[in-house]
Amino acid sequence: DSGVTQTPKHLITATGQRVTLRCSPRSGDLSVYWYQQSLDQGLQFLIQYYNGEERAKGNILERFSAQQFPDLHSELNLSSLELGDSALYFCASSVTDGNSPLHFGNGTRLTVT
């Protein structure tokens, strides 16, 4: 158990809808990262927060947004969903921004129909 909690585990929704994925980092970790894993794109970095502030942005679509709350949990919002958004979404956390490992949650599998 990595200590990172992601909910829900599975999500099935229709095109055009909006969903929210939730992540609680490991106790003591200030950084939260969101990754998308799809068969054709592999593991793609979306966005990172550190202690409530956005630190880095990757290949995140404008339809997607995220935030980290004062209690350090994070949410990833996906809107106007398309079939191609179907993927496994991971949250990861780490202690610092440095070369400490990222500890991943079990992921949320999103299926858009």
Next chain:
Amino acid sequence: AQKITQTQPGMFVQEKEAVTLDCTYDTSDPSYGLFWYKQPSSGEMIFLIYQGSYDQQNATEGRYSLNFQKARKSANLVISASQLGDSAMYFCAMRVQGAQKLVFGQGTRLTINP
């Protein structure tokens, strides 16, 4: 830009044998970290081992060791005495100092045969 290359899409190994999973990386930054993760069929990403670019010795964690050859820019994962439970996807990843994201390779699917 940083890049990770894993050239073995799939590997098949007999149980109890040692296995080496290849990883080469590309960066011009002198300070970086290399990571290996395991992803079983259940989907979770499990951190295995870490090697810093300035570490003098190869990292080891139980049956996992990292064969770090800095001049060749390779960071191969060695699993000794493989077990059936080692069957999974394995990802090599890198983060350079000052960068936020971890860059992943495409992965190697390891299958351990009884």
